[in-house]
Structure formats: C-alpha cells, structure tokens
Amino acid sequence: MTFPLEAFSAVSSAHPWTYVVFGGIGVAFGYTLESAGFGDSRKLAAQFYFKELTVLKVMFTAIVVAMTLLFGAVGLGLIDFSQVWVNPTYLGSGVLGGLIMGVGFIIGGFCPTTSLAAASTGKIDGMMFMLGGFVGAFLFGETEGYFDHWYNDAGHYGRLTLDQVFGLSAPTLVLIFVVMALFMFWGAEQLERIVGGKDQSREPRLRKVGAVGLLGMAVAVLAIGSPSLEGRYQRLTFKRSEAITQADGTVQTLPHVYSADEMLSKRLVFISPAEAFKVRYQQEIKPVYLDVRSEADYNLYHLADAINVPLDQLAAAVPDMLTEPAANTVFIAISNDEQAAIKAWKLLVANKVPNVYILDGGVNHWIATFGTQDAGLHPSATAGDDQLRYVFAAALGDRYASCSPSPMKFEELDYQPRIVLQLKRDKSGGGCG
Amino acid sequence: MQWLRSLFNRPEKPYLHPYFAGAVLGVVLFSAFLLTGNGLGSSGATSRIDALLVDLVAPTHVDNTPYLLKMAGGDKNPLDDWIVPVFLGALMGSFMSGARNGRLKLTTTKGPHISNSTRWLMSFLGGMIFLYGARMARGCTSGQALSGGATLAAGSWAIMLAIFASAYLLAYFVRKLWL
Numbered sequence: 244m245t246f247p248l249e250a251f252s253a254v255s256s257a258h259p260w261t262y263v264v265f266g267g268i269g270v271a272f273g274y275t276l277e278s279a280g281f282g283d284s285r286k287l288a289a290q291f292y293f294k295e296l297t298v299l300k301v302m303f304t305a306i307v308v309a310m311t312l313l314f315g316a317v318g319l320g321l322i323d324f325s326q327v328w329v330n331p332t333y334l335g336s337g338v339l340g341g342l343i344m345g346v347g348f349i350i351g352g353f354c355p356t357t358s359l360a361a362a363s364t365g366k367i368d369g370m371m372f373m374l375g376g377f378v379g380a381f382l383f384g385e386t387e388g389y390f391d392h393w394y395n396d397a398g399h400y401g402r403l404t405l406d407q408v409f410g411l412s413a414p415t416l417v418l419i420f421v422v423m424a425l426f427m428f429w430g431a432e433q434l435e436r437i438v439g440g441k442d443q444s445r446e447p448r449l450r451k452v453g454a455v456g457l458l459g460m461a462v463a464v465l466a467i468g469s470p471s472l473e474g475r476y477q478r479l480t481f482k483r484s485e486a487i488t489q490a491d492g493t494v495q496t497l498p499h500v501y502s503a504d505e506m507l508s509k510r511l512v513f514i515s516p517a518e519a520f521k522v523r524y525q526q527e528i529k530p531v532y533l534d535v536r537s538e539a540d541y542n543l544y545h546l547a548d549a550i551n552v553p554l555d556q557l558a559a560a561v562p563d564m565l566t567e568p569a570a571n572t573v574f575i576a577i578s579n580d581e582q583a584a585i586k587a588w589k590l591l592v593a594n595k596v597p598n599v600y601i602l603d604g605g606v607n608h609w610i611a612t613f614g615t616q617d618a619g620l621h622p623s624a625t626a627g628d629d630q631l632r633y634v635f636a637a638a639l640g641d642r643y644a645s646c647s648p649s650p651m652k653f654e655e656l657d658y659q660p661r662i663v664l665q666l667k668r669d670k671s672g673g674g675c676g
Numbered sequence: 677m678q679w680l681r682s683l684f685n686r687p688e689k690p691y692l693h694p695y696f697a698g699a700v701l702g703v704v705l706f707s708a709f710l711l712t713g714n715g716l717g718s719s720g721a722t723s724r725i726d727a728l729l730v731d732l733v734a735p736t737h738v739d740n741t742p743y744l745l746k747m748a749g750g751d752k753n754p755l756d757d758w759i760v761p762v763f764l765g766a767l768m769g770s771f772m773s774g775a776r777n778g779r780l781k782l783t784t785t786k787g788p789h790i791s792n793s794t795r796w797l798m799s800f801l802g803g804m805i806f807l808y809g810a811r812m813a814r815g816c817t818s819g820q821a822l823s824g825g826a827t828l829a830a831g832s833w834a835i836m837l838a839i840f841a842s843a844y845l846l847a848y849f850v851r852k853l854w855l
Contacts, residue, residue, distance in 0.1 A: 247713030254758045264711060265758045269765020270772065271704045272716050272818075277770035278777070279697035284785040284799070286691075288854040291847035297694045302822065304698025309705035309826035316710065326713045330815060330824035332831030337820075340813025341838025344806050349843040349850055351802015352785070354817040355810060356718040356766060358803060363767045364774030365782040367792070368799040373722075375803025380723035381730070382804070383811035387743040394812070404828040416828060428695075450695050 245478065246322045273360055282360040284352030284368055291349055294439040296431035307417075307424045311460050314417050318467035320474060325595040329404060335397020351375065401566040414465040421461040425454050476593035479503040483511060483663060503592055512588060513603040516612040517656035519546075519575055520648060528662065529569050534577045535587040536606075540631060542638045544606065544620075546577065547647035554583050561594045573598045573662055580605045582629035597665050607632045613653065614645030686778035705826055714758055715823025719816035721763030722807055723747070727754040759819075787854040798853060813838075 254261040279301045280286045289295040316322040348354055353361060353372045361369025387394060406413040435441040481503070484496045506512045522530045532549035534541050541551040552560050564574065574591065576599060578584040584601045591599045602609065607626075610633055614620050619636035620643065626632040641647065691697070708715055727748040731738045738744040748754040774780045786795035810816035813835050815824065821839065824832020847854075 246710045248711055251712040252714075254756065254761060256756070261758075262761045265761035266765040266768075268704065268708045268712070268716070269762035269767075270769035271707075271765075272701075272762065273766030273769025273771075274773040275697060275701045275704055275769075276766070277773035277779070278692045279694060279701070280691035282770060282774065282779065282785075285787070285854070288787070291843050292851070292855060300694035301698040301701060302817075304695050305701035305705055305822060306825040308699050308702025309709070309822075310828070312702070312706040313709055313826060316706075322710060327709055327827060328714050328823075329827045330820055330829040330832045332829065332834070333814065334831060334834060337813045337831045337835045338838045340809045340811070341820075341835040342842040343809025343812060344816065344835075345809075345839045345842025345844075346846055347802045347804070347806025347809060348817075348839065349802075349846045350853070351799045351806055352854075353799070353802065353806075355722065355803075355807060356716075356816070356818045358799075359718060359763070359766050360770035360774075361785070363771040365780050367782065367784045368786060368795050371796045371799035372803035372806075375800035375805075376719070376722050376807035377726055378800075379804035379807030379809075380719070380811050381726045383808050384723060384726060384730070384741060384743040387811075388741060391742060400830065403830040405830050405833060406828060408830050413828060447693065450693070453695060453699065 245320070246316070247326050249326075252326070272356070273363070276357060277360040277364060281357040282364045282366060282369065284361065284366070287354075287357060288349065288352050289439075292438070293434045295441070296435055299431055300428060303424045303427060307421050307457065307461075310417050310420060311457065311464055314413050315460065315464045315467060318414060318464060318469055320470050320478060323595075329402050332400040332403040333395075333398060334400070336394045337398070347379075403566075407562070412469055414468055418461045418465050421457055425458065428454070472590070472593045475595075476503055476589060479592055481506050481511070503589070507585065507588075510603075511661060512600050513581075514575065514600045514661045515603050515658040516609040517653075517658035518660055518662065519602050519609070520613070520653065521656060521658075522573065522575075522662065524650060527571060528664065529572045531568075531572055531574050532577060533574050533587070535583050536578050540579060540606075542640055543631065543635045544610075544633070544639070544643060545641050545646065546606075546609065547641045549577065549641070554578075554587055557587055557590055561591065561596065564591070564596045565594070570597075571664060573600060573664070575600050575602055577602045577609075578605045578629055579607055579631050580629040598662070600662060605629070610645060613648040614643065617643050617645045619643065620645070683775050684780050686775070686780075688778040701822075702826075705822060708823075709826075712758065715819065715826065716762065717759050717815060717819030717823060718763050718766055719807060719810040719819060720757065720759040723811055724754040724757060724760060787852070789855075790853055795853075 250258060251261055251264050254265055280297060286295065286297055290298040313322065317324045351372050353369060355376055358369045358372035358376065362373050404413070406416050409416065432443050432446070436443050479502065481501045483499055483501060485499045486494050486496050488494050501509065501511065519530070522528045532546050534545050534549040534551045535554045535557060536551070537553055538551060545551070574596060576584040576587040576591070581601060581604065584605060588599055588601050610617070610620060621634045623632055623634045705716055724747055727738065727744050730744060731748040731754065738748045739750070784792050784795055786792065806816070813820060817839065820832045821836040825836055
C-alpha cells in the first residue's frame with residue numbers, strides 16, 4: 244500500500260469520512276499550537292525582540308521533524324512524493340506577500356492559525372485578529388483583479404523543490420537542514436541567555452538526547468537514499484476497466500489494477516497509428532508526439548509536430564514534462580519499431596510522467612497505415628530491429644504527405660481506443676488555496 | 677452548569693517545552709502528509725468563508741471577480757475544501773487544549789504599556805494586513821512556511837524568509853506595542 248491514501252486526497256460529501264480525517268488533523272494541529280503557548284501574542288512577539296525564541300524553536304523543530312519523517316518514508320517507498328502537495332513557487336507574489344505578512348505579524352502579534360488558538364481560548368485580541376483577517380482576505384479577493392497577471396505569472400516556477408534548485412539529493416538537504424536547525428537552536432538559547440536573561444542550565448537535559456536522535460534519523464534518511472527508478476517502476480499501478488462477457492451474454496465492466504509490466508505485456512499502452520492520428524482532432528486531448536529516435540532518423544521522416552528527444556537525452560527532459568503541462572497532455576513515445584519507445588515509456592512512467600503511451604509498431608507501422616501511396620517512400624528489405632523499414636528519396640522530415648495525413652481522406656478509421664486520461668491531482672485539492 | 681464552571685476554573689498548567697511541542701507538531705504534520713498528501717493550513721479557510729458570505733449577499737459579484745469565481749462561482753460550494761475542516765478542527769483542538777490545561781479565560785494578551793483598545797485595534801489591523809499578504813502568497817505561516825518548508829518547496833522557503841525579514845525589520849519601530 245502506498246501513501247497518501249487516495250480516498251483522503253480531497254474532501255467531498257460523497258465520502259463523509261474525509262471530513263472526520265481532516266477535522267481530526269485540525270484538532271491535533273490546534274491542540275499542539277495552544278499547548279506550545281501560541282495562543283498568547285506576547286510569546287509570539289517576544290520572538291522578534293530576541294527575548295524568547297519559542298516560535299523559532301517550535302516551528303523549526305516541527306519542520307525538520309516532519310521533513311525527516313517525510314523523506315524517510317519517501318525513501319522507503321511508503322509515500323509517493325508525486326502525490327504529496329508541494330506548494331508551487333511564485334516568487335513575485337510569494338515574496339511580496341511574505342513581506343506583508345511580516346508586517347501583520349509584528350503589528351497584530353499573531354499569525355492566522357495562532358489567532359485561532361487565541362480566539363478559541365478567550366483572548367479578545369485573537370478574536371480581533373481573526374476579524375481583521377476576514378476583512379483582509381476579503382480585500383484581497385476584491386483587489387486581486389488589478390494585478391491578476393502579476394499574481395499568476397511573476398516568478399512562477401511551478402512545483403519546484405530545493406533539491407532541484409541546489410542540485411543536491413533531497414536526503415542530503417534534509418541532513419543539512421537538521422544540522423542548521425540544531426545550530427540555530429544553540430544560537431537561540433545563547434540569545435535568550437544574553438538578551439532575555441534566561442538561565443539555560445535549568446533546561447531539560449533530554450533536549451540534547453532529542454537533538455542526537457534527530458541527527459541520527461537524518462543520517463538514516465541519507466542512508467536510505469531516494470527510491471531507485473527500478474523500485475519506483477515496480478511499484479507502479481494502472482487502473483483500467485475490463486469488459487467481461489458473462490455466461491448469459493451480458494457485458495460487465497470491472498475495474499482492474501495492472502502493474503507496469505502487465506500494461507506492456509497486455510499491450511494496453513500501445514496506441515494504433517489510427518488513434519495517434521485521431522487524437523490530433525480531439526478537443527479533450529493534447530497529444531505530444533515524442534520522437535525518441537536518433538536525429539538522423541528524425542530528419543529522414545517524422546510525424547507532423549513530433550518533437551525529437553533521442554532516448555539518451557530523455558532523462559534530462561523529464562523535469563520539463565513534469566512541470567505542469569496541461570492535465571490533458573498525452574505523450575506518445577515513438578521509435579522506428581517499438582524497442583526504444585518501450586524504454587522511453589519505462590523511464591517516463593517510473594518518473595511519474597502522466598499519460599504516456601507508445602505508438603504501436605512505431606514509424607514503420609505509421610507509414611504502412613498512411614504512407615502506402617506516398618511517392619518517394621520505398622520499402623527496404625534489409626532493415627534490422629527497430630530500424631526504418633523504408634528507403635527515403637530525401638530527408639524531408641515532416642514534409643512527406645503521410646506525415647500529416649488528410650483528415651478528410653482518413654476520416655473513417657477502425658481502432659480500439661487505448662487512451663484513458665489520468666488527470667493529475669486537482670490543484671485546488673491541495674495547498675492553502 | 678457545574679461542569680461548565682469547572683471548565684473555566686481549572687488550575688492553569690504550564691505550556692509544553694518548545695522542542696517537545698515542535699516535535700509533536702512535526703509528527704502531526706507528517707501524519708497529514710502521510711494520510712492525505714496535504715499539509716496543514718488555515719488562511720485559505722478565511723477567504724473561503726469570505727467567499728461564502730459574498731456569495732450569499734451578491735452572487736453576481738462572485739461571478740465577476742476572478743479570485744472568488746474559483747472558489748464560489750456558479751453552484752460551487754466554497755466550503756468544499758480540505759482546509760475548512762482543518763480550520764474548524766484547529767479552533768476545536770485549541771479550545772480543548774485550553775480547557776484541559778486551565779487556560780480558558782476572557783482576556784487580552786498585550787505589551788505592558790498599551791491599553792486594551794489600542795491592542796484590539798492593532799490586532800484587527802495586523803490580522804487584516806496578515807491575511808491580505810497570506811492570500812497574496814497563497815498561504816500563511818502554516819500552509820507555506822510549515823507545510824511547504826517540510827516538503828522543501830523552494831517558494832515556501834522564500835516566503836518564510838520574507839515573513840521573518842520584514843517582521844524583524846519592523847520590530848524596532850513598533851517596540852512600544854510589546855516592550
């Protein structure tokens with residue numbers, strides 16, 4: 244079983260349990276915040292005068308503990324990180340919004356969630372903060388239209404994590420953050436001693452045991468590492484419905500879960516040239532023809548609009564394919580026959596690129612379907628495995644007639660549709676939106 | 677009524693040790709990711725409740741305002757989002773903690789040299805400014821700094837630094853409020 248559980252990916256009245264789960268998480272959240280003293284604005288504001296650094300200690304302990312557990316579980320294959328909500332990066336609105344939040348923090352003495360803890364325990368200033376919050380959020384909704392373009396585009400990098408920014412592995416970064424946090428805690432205690440006049444010798448010894456434990460866990464996360472591509476591939480599952488004819492002649496469709504290798508052996512990811520051609524004209528699908536052959540083959544002949552990413556360069560293109568293409572994008576891997584395309588498919592699905600398919604029989608099958616009338620194409624007898632089985636009069640690229648068959652001429656095509664759009668996690672189902 | 681009175685007159689217990697509270701909070705945050713794939717948050721619920729109110733008063737205005745349209749346009753229910761039960765749960769949870777530890781008291785927490793009404797005005801203004809910024813940044817200290825920080829989201833770390841930077845820069849000038 245892989246987490247997060249799909250049943251809890253969003254709340255809906257169809258699954259009343261989801262309210263209980265999210266409500267329970269909220270209860271634990273509020274209970275902890277209040278217990279940490281975050282219902283008292285003086286404790287929060289003291290952070291900014293270096294007298295008492297409770298906010299920093301609680302917040303960073305929480306961040307590094309959650310981070311260590313999260314990436315440990317990801318490394319063990321328990322959690323599928325692609326299904327975890329990562330706040331998309333909008334540098335422009337994020338940084339300006341952050342600066343504005345800081346102003347509200349020091350003037351108001353709370354942040355939104357701590358104001359809940361204050362208000363619900365009878366602090367009038369917490370209630371006022373909440374009230375002001377409703378006004379502020381309302382004002383944002385009213386004024387957002389004036390800078391909509393900036394809000395949605397300034398420094399928009401999509402799903403971007405620090406390991407990608409720094410070119411380090413996530414477990415390495417976890418260890419670095421843990422070490423940094425521990426160093427910060429040490430510094431914070433020094434500050435509290437000097438500025439706040441607090442006697443740190445009366446602090447519990449246990450905190451040092453905790454520090455060592457956390458460090459040990461971070462080292463373990465590094466030892467576990469990131470899940471291998473092969474491991475991720477083996478754990479993939481695909482959902483399809485299967486039509487089964489009963490004894491009495493009725494047809495029943497049953498959902499079925501296949502592994503990646505089953506999808507290949509049952510040829511459920513191979514789409515016929517006819518389907519690959521027809522999806523061009525389907526509004527609901529945005530096909531990307533991904534030609535993974537060598538540039539030389541691509542230059543000889545390729546499907547109209549195909550983009551050439553040779554197999555050995557495909558890994559480098561994965562981040563681009565993951566960063567928010569339209570949810571209805573379907574990648575169709577194409578080689579001369581199928582060999583290279585199958586390799587490409589395995590690489591892409593293991594990297595969680597959604598909606599990847601393979602052109603059945605590759606370019607050779609495409610030409611056999613659409614190019615039999617094409618002058619300038621002649622069958623070749625000497626082709627080997629996954630090589631072009633045609634001889635071309637010239638390297639015309641996509642300027643042979645069969646590269647973009649006429650939709651009028653090929654209007655009626657008989658094929659079994661294979662594409663089942665798998666829409667990614669709804670963006671509104673995640674984050675603090 | 678006896679139990680209600682006893683709810684408010686319990687002996688006040690000290691707060692948890694910051695590192696311990698932080699570790700518990702970290703486990704809560706991790707559990708949220710493990711079960712649902714989402715982190716924690718609250719400011720989103722504020723604007724969703726706003727959207728509901730606007731939708732009740734002026735539904736056509738919702739359909740003309742892009743930001744509200746996303747949440748409450750047409751027959752969409754703005755409360756149909758994970759953040760709403762988390763928000764209500766957080767209110768309940770902190771009340772439970774306050775009740776259990778004898779910290780339920782109608783009072784105002786403020787610096788020693790300002791009046792209650794100044795403090796209320798400042799909290800109101802602070803809340804207004806904070807939530808304006810939080811909606812601009814698509815999340816507050818919980819949804820961005822805490823949850824985004826733990827998933828190594830690049831933008832969330834930038835937001836966290838921005839929050840602390842401006843609060844520290846401004847702290848000196850508003851010291852009368854707190855010191």
